[in-house]
Amino acid sequence: MKAFARWTVLLLSVGTVGYGLFAYFLLEPGSTVHPEMKAAYAEHPVRILAHVGFSAVALLAGPFQFFPGLRKRMKLHRALGFVYFVGVGVGGVAGFFTALIAYGGLVSQAGFGLLAIVWLWTAAEALRAIRQRDFTRHELWALRCFALTFAAVTLRIQLGLFGAASGSFDDYYPLLAWSSWVPNLIFIEWVLKRR
Ligand code: HEM
Numbered sequence: 490m491k492a493f494a495r496w497t498v499l500l501l502s503v504g505t506v507g508y509g510l511f512a513y514f515l516l517e518p519g520s521t522v523h524p525e526m527k528a529a530y531a532e533h534p535v536r537i538l539a540h541v542g543f544s545a546v547a548l549l550a551g552p553f554q555f556f557p558g559l560r561k562r563m564k565l566h567r568a569l570g571f572v573y574f575v576g577v578g579v580g581g582v583a584g585f586f587t588a589l590i591a592y593g594g595l596v597s598q599a600g601f602g603l604l605a606i607v608w609l610w611t612a613a614e615a616l617r618a619i620r621q622r623d624f625t626r627h628e629l630w631a632l633r634c635f636a637l638t639f640a641a642v643t644l645r646i647q648l649g650l651f652g653a654a655s656g657s658f659d660d661y662y663p664l665l666a667w668s669s670w671v672p673n674l675i676f677i678e679w680v681l682k683r684r
Contacts, residue, residue, distance in 0.1 A: 499552040501642045506545045508645070513541040523658065529590045540583035544641065547576030551635045574612055577634065581609040593663040600666025608637045629681060636677035637670055644669035
């Protein structure tokens, strides 16, 4: 990953983590989103707080793994990797159960639910590869997994773009549950294929 892309990914990730932790651990959870989402989170506080908290850990730890200087420091890479996979593990399971109460009906719930399953699967493959000391496969699956973690960033960029295009939230939100991650996966497969 080129230096400019690495720093852009890091800054966008830190910004999204900042939003999530501020909006869910300093403000009343859901006070920055649609009132029906806020009501759903008030009824299910544990899953949304576990989701935001642990997913934020994954989104914060992930980008550092792509800095060559840090990756060479194997102890640090392993420690950050452990923190990342715990974040994906708990954030993903909580994300799956949050998908069951997602706003926007079946289309949203299916989109976020499938994202949670694929996110957990790619993390499991990356872990399995490193257990087998297959470093190439580990890197492939770790890149796929982070492309999905980055869905939290692409979702909020798309939210801004659709909002600016003044579409109706109810019309475009279910689409976001798919467009926030499917293009990420297609892009990373294209990058990996080109390699
Ligand atoms: C990549 C796998 C992820 C999945 C499957 C997932 C799933 C979900 C679902 C289903 C919701 C509820 C949406 C609704 O109520 O309509 C949600 C909300 C949320 N998620 Fe995630 N998420 C993921 C990654 C992340 C990451 C990495 C963060 C990091 C900060 C994050 C932060 C949030 C926040 C802050 C909310 C509350 C809604 C908002 O204020 O924007 N999610 N997520």
